[in-house]
Amino acid sequence: MHRRLLLILFFLFIQLTAGTAARAAFIFEKIVLPPQFNGTLVLDAAYDQAGMLWLISNSGLLRYDGDKVICFNMQTVPAVNYTGFNRIMADHAGNVWLGGKEGLLRFDLKRWTVQSVAFRRPEDADAPNDRMVARIFETKDGQVLAGTKGGKLFLVRNGQLEKLFDARRFLDSSYRDCAINQINQSDDGLLWLGTAAGRLIQLDMSGKTGPVGYGLPEFRNLNIFRIACVSDAVLFNSETSTYVLDRRTGHIRRMEQPPLSTISFCELQGHTFLLTDKIYGTNGWLSVFDYPQRTWTDSILTPADVLAVTASYGNKAMLTNGVSLYTLTWQNDLIQQRMYSAARTNSIRAICKDIRGQLLVGSYQDHFVKLDPQTGTVKKMNALQPYCFLSWNADSILIGEEGSGLFWYENGRTTPVRFPKEGNGQVRLDNFVTCLQRETDAWVWVGTYHGLYLADLRHRGSPRIIQGSLAPVIQQTRISDVLALGGRRLLATDEGLFCFSMQDTIVRSFSDTLRHHGFYSLQKINNEIWAASGDLGLVILDTAGHILKTIGLKDGLAGNTVFSLKRWRDYLIAGTEHGISVIRLPAGEDTLGPQRIHNYTVYDGLPSNECNTSALFVADSLAYVGTTNGIAVFRPDRLFEAKNDTSQTPLYISVLRIEGPDKTVYVDYSLPYRGYDEIRIPAGTPFFSITIHAASATSGTPLYGQQYYRLSEKEAWHEITDRNDFSFVNMRPGSYRLELAARAADGRWIEGLFSKALYVAPLYYQTGWFRIGVLLLALCAVALLVGFVIRYQKKQLEKERSLRLKIAGDLHDDVGSMLTGMSLQADLLLHGRGGRQQEYLQRIADTGRSAVNIMGDIVWSIDPRNDDTRSLVSRLKSYAETLLFPAGIEVDFQCAGDDAPQHLPQRIRQNVMLICKEALTNICKHAGATRVSLLLSDNDGWLCITIADNGGGMPAENNGGHGxxxxxxxxxxxxxVLYFPETQKGVTVKLEVPAGRKEKRNRH
Structure with a gap:
């Protein structure tokens, strides 16, 4: 009884001192779930190989990537009948396994398909309990095991469940329940099965040794529901307590420490932690015990619920009470925490060390306290609210209090520093002190919320010394730091940087460029001024106030708001709103780059990411940084060297959404699990979007503050504004390289998080082959056109040549012969008989007239101005009158139909004229007619010419001569169409010529 009471008292002491003495090795956070989780009852959970969270719940199978939730049921693709399943396990091969009363279900994440795993021998699963999967486990070599409520252990082989072991045959019939509720594997490959019979079974999968059972009488038929393998021991929970099996001796003992019942085991990165739970009223405490080290690691205030570990990933475990989800992240030990409080925030305002090595701390919650840096023990001094400390000598520390002015701290006692009221050249000191800077043995600069004062501590006075046009500005703003620069004093204020001259007591602006920018801390490094600003990061100036450089988020600093700044040897420590930056100062001509800035956040063990003004103290090679929830203690050089800024968590494409031209939507969730070298977007896609995921994004705090993407190395980085989604609309076809980068929570710029080829397929008319084909067709068309033009030109030249030859022939045959005859007649006239001169002259005249007529016919036939029916009619009438009137034949010429001229090509017009001339000549020579009628009419686009005479007609024996x-x-x-209609007298010639239409004309 006394022993149990002592254990309880010991545990209570641990709980009461945990917030101050223990280093918070774990960060406990609640996962903020989307609204889809409202009302969801979590049955089991698992992390897949990409770090995404899978939950089996009462509403379906859920996948959560830290941003979006996918729910699978019978109406989704793939369809998942989640009812009856209450166990889930994600293996390292890209599968999620579901187990329950329906057996085992495999979700292939690479193919995005679901299939039920059948039993190889149906007789092995005759009983319902033999089919009901109680535990799923993946061995170190990637084999999947399933333990059932009936006590059978199955191995998934070739897509089927093959029985490996039957606990009912191994245990005797006195055990009521042989269900295999737990499976684990030790480093030597042996399996350890926890059964509902209260027996721990060792099983060799290779079959070299037979199964071995372990147990104690007191937990016979009690469920063993958790197992952890640690070196040569096996830890397991029964319903009464936690036990340790010594594998070397086979001895089982009950664990006496921790004194409370273990509710869960947490195996993270080779360490085994025991989680114990105790609820006090409305609060609960989760205490963590490091089993290999046999030490308490942490004590965390949690909701008043029993939490159990359901999944782990890397250095993170997930806990649940069935409704809410929490993460427990294990931290390294480079950063020690002091005065951290899980129950409430503990904002640290000022830190100093006294002569005895004790830390003096100003805290908003605890006020003025003394902290033992070794044990973490906190002793409350009084109700003062120290805002800043200034070590005056070995025995005295000057305190600047927020609201009560100045105090001396000596030998553990505080006494106020009283100043006379305003008057006699003295000004009243503002009581809200923000900074202290020693000037002499008796004088000190006092910065306050409302101005700067030079206080005489010996004579207790504060003369009015600040002058100049900017003096009212200084006396109405907050002064955060004072730095000595020879005969000047540099002031960091909410309104910028100012410089006070000790010679003329005039205050001036140190940098007009920085007016209205707030500053909190100043450090002089070599001949440069390093100023901590409220929005620009670190500003580096020369002693004349010229800006040399700024270092902010884009340069690798943890944040652009820097509250505190302190140098230690070759390192500069900056406390920001997003963590701590440790900067290795450049030597000689070296430049300050991101490789010289290492950042630290809560992921590295800080109690809080936000630091406080003035709460930075360095002593004995240790830096003490006050945050909004406790003090971070570290050695700057070791912390800097231990930081691996090249470490990065990769990004995945968790969702690829493609919207087709017909508005159909295709969604691919399988990209994080399958190997691929290229993301292919189908041709004609008007819209597609990408959702990215970081492997640790399902915790309460985002791993990366902001993500960026680009499509080639020549592009600038584009910010992903919609958290983790970015979209592309009507993207041009082609090949790209999609790269992702991010800015980490500590401000580091990280590239190379993702790099994949992105190919947007073109439509057929956007392909190179299509364009080449179109170009070839165009070239062919041009070639054909050029050939046609050339052939046309050749044809026209040929026609011109033929025409020229014809004209030449006509001139030679007709006119030439006539001219030759005229020449002969002239010779005869000159040398012939005189009595025949009149005959020769008449012949010459007749021949000349004939030549003129022939020349007229030739000229008329080739003149393009005559290519119409009107010219033909006129020429035919003139010819008929000229030919027939001298022969005594009367001519009756008539025209009927449309008077508008119709186009007649030269070839048609010439042939029509020759046909008509031949007909009239025949009448003149052979018909013996006294009257000839010519009728020209337009009949439906055909030119009809009728020539009729009243002569003797055509002889019967005349079968048609050459004419x-x-x-x-x-x-x-x-x-x-040429024909000769029958008439009672004379001969009628009818010619129908196409003058417009091309239809075949039948003979009437």
Whole structure:
């Protein structure tokens, strides 16, 4: 009884001192879930290989990537019948396994398909309990095991469940329940099965040794529901306590420490932690015990619920009470925490060390306290609210209090520093002190919320010394730091940087460029001024106030708001709103780059990411940084060297959403699990979007503050504004390289988080082959056109040549022969008989007239101005009158139909004229007619010419001479119809010529 009471008292002491003495090795955070989780009852959970969280719940199978939730049920693709399943396990091969009363279900994440795993021998699963999967486990070599409520252990082999072991045959019939509720594997490959019979079973999968059972009488038929393998021991929980099996001796003992019942085991990165739970009223405490080290690691205030570990990933475990989810992240030990409080925030305002090595701390919650840096023990001094400390000598520390002015701290006692009221050249000191800077043995600069004062501590006075046009500005703003620069004093204020001259007591602006920018801390490094600003990061100036450089988020600093700044040897420590930056100062001509800035956040063990003004103290090679929830203690050089800024968590494409031209949507969730070298977007895609995921994004705090992407190395980085989504609209076809980068929570710029080829397929008319084909067709068309033009030109030249030859022939045959005859007649006239002169002259005249007529015919036939029916009619009438009137034949010429002229090509017009001339000549020579009628009419686009005489008609024996044959040949050549209708007297010639339409004309 006394022993149990002592254990309880010991544990209570641990709980009461945990917030101050223990280093917070774990960060406990609640996962903020989307609204889809409201009302969801979590049955089991698992992390897949990409760090995404899978939950089996009462509403379905859920996947959570830190931003979006995917729910699978019978209506989704793939369809998942989640009812009856209450166990889930994600292996390292890209599968999620579901187990329950329906057996085992495999979700292939690479193919995005679901299938039920059948039993190889149906008789092995005859009983319902033999089919009900109680535990799923993946061995170190990647094999999947399933333990059932009936006590059978199955191995997934070739897509089927093959029985490996039957606990009912191994245990005797006195055990009521042989369910295999737990499976684990030790480093030597042996399996350890926890059963509902209260027996721990060792199983060799290779079959070299037989199964071995372990147990104690007191937990017979009690469920063993958790197992952890540690070196040569096996830890396991029964329903009464936690036990340790010594594998070397086979001895089982009950664990006496921790004194409370273990509710869960947490195995992270080779360490085994025991989680114990105790609820006090409305609060609960989760205490963590490091089993290998046999030490308490942490004590965390939690909701008043029993929490159990359901999944782990890397250095993170997930806990649940069935409704809410929490993460427990294990931290390294480079940063020690002091005065950290899980129950409430503990904002640290000022830190100093006294002569005895004790830390003096000003805290908003605890006020003025003394902290033992070794044990973490906190002793409350009084109700003062120290804002800043200034070590005056070995025994005295000057305190600047927020609201009560100045105090001396000596030998553990505080006494106020009283100043006279305003008057006699003295000004009243503002009581809200923000900074202290020693000037002499008796004088000190006092910065306050409302101005700067030079206080005489010996005579207790504060003369009015600040002058100049900017003096009212200084006396109405907050002064955060004072730095000595020879005969000047540099002031960091909310309104910028100012400089006070000790010679003329005039205050001036140190940098007009920085006016209205707030500053909190100043450090002089070599001949440069390093100023901590409220929005620009670190500003480096020369002693004349010229800005040399700024260092902010884009340069690798943890944040652009720097509250505190302190130098230690070759390192500069900056406390920001997003963590701590440790900067290795450049030597010689070296430049300050990101490789010289290492940043630290809560992921590295800080109690809080936000630091406080003035709360930075360095002593004995240790830096003490006050945050909004406790003090971070570290050695700057070791912390800097231990930081691996090249470490990075990769990004995945968790969702690829493609919207087709027909508005159909295709969504691919499988990209994080399958190997691929290229992301292919189908041709004609008007819209697609990408959702990215970091492997640790499902915790309460985002791993990366902001993500960026680009599509080639030549592009600038584009910010992903919609958290983790970015979209592309009507993207041009082609090949790209999609790269992702991010800015970490500590401000580091990280590239190379993702790099994949992105190919947007073109439509057929956007392909190179199509364009080449179109170009070839165009070239062919041009070639054909050029060939046609050349052939046309050749044809025209040929026609011109033929025409020229014809004209030459006509001139040679007709006119030439006539001219030759005229020449002979002239010779005869000159040398012939005188009595025949009149005959020769008449012949010459007749021949000349004939030559003129022939020349007129030739000129008329080739003149393009005559290519119409009106010119033909006029020429035919003139010719008929000229030929027939001298022969005594009367001519009756008539025209009917449309008077508008119709176009007649030269070839048709010439042949029509020759046919008509031949017909009139025949009448003149052979018909013996006294009257000839010519009728020209337009009949539906055809020119109809009728020549009729009243002569003796055509002789019966005349079958057509050369004249008639020539007439018919000419008519056929131009597509005309020539015929001779029967008449009672004389001969009628009818010629129908196409003058507009091309239809075949039948002979009437």
């Amino acid at each position: 008639l044959r020539n007439m018919q040949m000419r008519a056929d050549a131009i597509g005309a």
